[in-house]
Amino acid sequence: MLDIDVIVSDFDGTLLDDRKRLPEQFPALLDELDRRGIRFVAASGRQYYNIREQLPDGMADRVDYIAENGALTVRNGELFSVDELSPEDVRAVVEVTRRTPGCYPILCGAQCAYLEDMVDALRVHSTMYYARLERVDDVLTCLERDRICKIAVFHDHDAEHVSYPALLPFADHMQVALSGDCWVDIMNASVNKGAALRTMLEQMHLSAARCMAFGDYLNDIELLQAAGHPYAMENSHPQLRALFPHTGGHNNDAGVVRTICRELDIAL
Incomplete structure (x- = not known):
């Protein structure tokens, strides 16, 4: 069983299925991660306010956010960083x-x-x-x-x-x-999901070696490189699969939830 402090996941094509739905087991998984003191981070090219809308029933305030592909981050409900373009x-x-x-x-x-x-x-x-x-x-x-x-x-x-x-x-x-x-x-130039994750881990005084990350597309390369335990989805872009051979399962089969449960010995 892996010893993990942080789990970070891309949304579209990764945590969400092709119909843009959360896995039905995700609320129960988040409850168990909270119980174990494991922080969940939503990482996406989406707008922060939009990511929050994907997490109903009080879940939105229980996760941190890497939004706009890392250009904006939120921790504990507070705006943490905005990397402004000239x-x-x-x-x-x-x-x-x-x-x-x-x-x-x-x-x-x-x-x-x-x-x-x-x-x-x-x-x-x-x-x-x-x-x-x-x-x-x-x-x-x-x-x-x-x-x-x-x-x-x-x-x-x-x-x-x-x-x-x-x-x-x-x-x-x-x-x-x-x-x-x-x-x-x-x-x-310095902005990507991986750079945002490294900054977040440093601010939380946590090690990348105790971080799991999931992604499916080319804008997830740096994110997976920044985590000690990277997983590319079965439905990933071929270049991502070539770089990261450990699979996170398929997004249409709750692959992220299933992989977390397998690696952390969680029964939902």
Whole structure:
């Protein structure tokens, strides 16, 4: 049985199934983790306020958060860090996105997320991932009213081959992360889920060797590298599976919950 202090899990494609549902056993698992003094951390490219909505029945206040792919973190219900993008970088990314057909930028702030267009596909995806979302005439005006920590660029079906190549030149000084079939996330160069996890563990005076982590996509690479016990889901991107051979099971079969129960000898 593993000796664990912290468990951190990505959400979409990892803890949540393909219908965006929590495993039915998760509330009971969280009760048992609380009893053992094991902290659960939700790590996602999603907005913090949106992640909270996925954890009903009082669970939201019992976990910590790595949100916006690590650009914003919350501990014990308090905002812990916001890694703000420079206005110059935000303007440059938005300009390129506006020139790339089929791509739409969402500016992610500490208080809200902002977008200009609301085409059908974007409406479905944006309302799924953002609990606080405001449509504006010009997203750049939001630089004056919020701390922008991430730009999420949406393409309706092929981010890997359309928006990602268009934005890759920014990788010389920024973090450009393919975070799903439709999404590319842009943050400061030092920002990723793994860096956020390391900072969180240091602040809690805990060792990475006693941390389990679960992920399924390329924006989870640094997260899994930062944990002593990394697990890639069976449904992971092939590159992730190649890097991390220990499986976390399938997201549609409550793989995260099953793996935790197996490794920590928990019977639910």
